[in-house]
Amino acid sequence: MQLNELLQGLRHEVLHGDTDTVIGAPPTFDAHRVTPGAMYFAVPGHHEGGPDGVARAVELGAVAVLVEGAEGAEGAEGKGTCAPADGLCVVRVPDTRVAASAIASRYYGEPGRSMDVVAVTGTNGKTSVSYMVESVLRIATGARVGVIGTSGSRIGDERVPMPRSVLTTPEAPDLQYLLGYMRDRATSGVVLEATSMALLTHRADDAHIDLGVFTNLTQDHLDDHGSMENYGNAKLRLFQGLCRRAVVNLDDPLGATVRRLMPDATTTYALDTEADYRAADIAMDAAGSRFTLHHQGRAYPAAIPVPGRFSVSNALATLATCHLLGHDLDVVVGALRSMPPVPGRFERHVTGRGTCVIVDYAHSPDSLEKILTAIRTFATARVITVFGCGGDRDTTKRAAMGEIAGRLSDLCVLTSDNPRTESPEAILDQIAPGVASTGTPFERVADRRRAIESALAAAGPHDIVLVAGKGSEPHQIVQDRLIPFSDMAVVRELAGELSGAPAAMSALDG
Numbered sequence: 001m002q003l004n005e006l007l008q009g010l011r012h013e014v015l016h017g018d019t020d021t022v023i024g025a026p027p028t029f030d031a032h033r034v035t036p037g038a039m040y041f042a043v044p045g046h047h048e049g050g051p052d053g054v055a056r057a058v059e060l061g062a063v064a065v066l067v068e069g070a071e072g073a074e075g076a077e078g079k080g081t082c083a084p085a086d087g088l089c090v091v092r093v094p095d096t097r098v099a100a101s102a103i104a105s106r107y108y109g110e111p112g113r114s115m116d117v118v119a120v121t122g123t124n125g126k127t128s129v130s131y132m133v134e135s136v137l138r139i140a141t142g143a144r145v146g147v148i149g150t151s152g153s154r155i156g157d158e159r160v161p162m163p164r165s166v167l168t169t170p171e172a173p174d175l176q177y178l179l180g181y182m183r184d185r186a187t188s189g190v191v192l193e194a195t196s197m198a199l200l201t202h203r204a205d206d207a208h209i210d211l212g213v214f215t216n217l218t219q220d221h222l223d224d225h226g227s228m229e230n231y232g233n234a235k236l237r238l239f240q241g242l243c244r245r246a247v248v249n250l251d252d253p254l255g256a257t258v259r260r261l262m263p264d265a266t267t268t269y270a271l272d273t274e275a276d277y278r279a280a281d282i283a284m285d286a287a288g289s290r291f292t293l294h295h296q297g298r299a300y301p302a303a304i305p306v307p308g309r310f311s312v313s314n315a316l317a318t319l320a321t322c323h324l325l326g327h328d329l330d331v332v333v334g335a336l337r338s339m340p341p342v343p344g345r346f347e348r349h350v351t352g353r354g355t356c357v358i359v360d361y362a363h364s365p366d367s368l369e370k371i372l373t374a375i376r377t378f379a380t381a382r383v384i385t386v387f388g389c390g391g392d393r394d395t396t397k398r399a400a401m402g403e404i405a406g407r408l409s410d411l412c413v414l415t416s417d418n419p420r421t422e423s424p425e426a427i428l429d430q431i432a433p434g435v436a437s438t439g440t441p442f443e444r445v446a447d448r449r450r451a452i453e454s455a456l457a458a459a460g461p462h463d464i465v466l467v468a469g470k471g472s473e474p475h476q477i478v479q480d481r482l483i484p485f486s487d488m489a490v491v492r493e494l495a496g497e498l499s500g501a502p503a504a505m506s507a508l509d510g
Contacts, residue, residue, distance in 0.1 A: 017089030036061030105206035108180035112208030116189035122215025139335035146182035149193035169198030196234035212243030218366035269316035308374030344472025354461035361471025372408035391422030402434025412442035415451035
């Protein structure tokens with residue numbers, strides 16, 4: 001495709017070269033992933049390239065470079081890569097991220113237009129709702145549905161090959177590649193997790209989202225946004241022109257704001273408030289939750305194989321979404337009942353000693369309190385909680401999470417959860433006062449594998465061990481390394497039931 005076609009309608013200035021240039025390879029933000037014929041986006045501050053990556057991109061065969069503002073253009077010229085004789089076209093735009101989203105979408109043929117695209121945003125529930133929507137549609141209709149999010153990208157059980165990344169919502173070029181890959185494989189719809197930073201940095205601007213889903217807003221990511229108001233405003237970007245219809249949780253105050261933004265295109269759900277889809281008669285045990293769905297004067301007996309009021313809320317979001325996509329409500333309610341558990345979300349394993357181990361992604365104060373509250377409704381013996389807090393992230397939640405874990409547990413084991421560049425012990429120093437304030441006994445074991453081992457050794461029959469914070473994540477982030485580590489795999493191995501599998505690596509052993 002010619003560069004001038006990709007730039008059509010975008011405000012831009014050609015600094016050097018010819019926009020008749022043919023872009024014959026995937027565009028990218030990453031200078032080291034450039035292939036001959038590609039367009040390189042010199043996004044300021046991007047850790048894999050930016051303006052400093054121009055020389056490397058050109059060396060690898062980039063035929064066009066997109067820069068931002070006069071400073072970016074001058075930086076490219078200063079590297080001697082912009083001379084017309086080089087055959088390189090350099091284009092300046094006001095915002096490289098905004099332009100990159102549109103260009104990448106056009107390069108892949110605007111794949112979002114060919115499928116039902118659902119984007120789920122909120123502090124908690126994004127992964128669960130994404131998984132549940134895909135599972136329900138697959139069970140109810142046999143549809144091929146793609147999923148893009150925390151656990152990677154897949155179509156059904158087929159993993160989509162991608163460079164390893166810690167981003168829940170991929171950068172715009174990668175997101176458009178994934179949408180194109182899924183369209184080309186006859187995928188009828190895609191469910192993607194839309195994080196606040198993804199929305200703020202325009203990654204999903206040109207995904208052509210049919211349905212935006214809002215789950216909730218609770219404390220998290222204040223290191224990125226500075227305040228809850230800024231965090232909420234980032235989430236609201238999804239409902240300010242990026243989606244055609246909205247499904248929102250009216251139990252959360254921000255849900256009413258979304259409804260005001262899209263008054264004629266919003267469908268609501270709630271547990272405690274009158275809404276289009278409402279749950280009543282909620283009952284739960286260790287195997288799951290049962291409730292009655294009320295919609296348009298009808299009552300539907302419903303169930304989901306995950307305990308907790310939060311899981312019922314996620315179920316309502318799922319049912320509303322699937323129904324709005326045109327599927328019979330009776331059918332999707334039946335499919336919800338038979339869907340498999342969500343990996344890494346209240347995922348259970350019973351050891352040979354009779355200890356129930358629950359692995360869950362809960363990594364914010366609200367999510368940790370909700371899952372421990374749910375566990376307390378059916379626990380018959382002690383609750384032991386293994387958890388930590390991520391490094392280089394919001395430090396204000398650490399003591400609060402310690403207090404919640406101490407108040408709702410009988411024993412806590414504090415450990416590492418993606419320490420990144422921080423000292424694991426320094427993070428535990430900030431969590432410990434919260435636990436100590438409750439009087440609940442606790443121990444500090446920075447090595448996550450050893451912490452899980454300690455909790456299992458302390459647990460007896462009928463005790464429940466919660467391993468919180470990472471869910472189905474397949475790695476630990478230590479410094480700048482992604483080190484293989486699976487909570488559930490370690491649980492199974494330590495329980496003596498993961499036969500024939502290699503030992504999981506301890507992230508802090510290197």
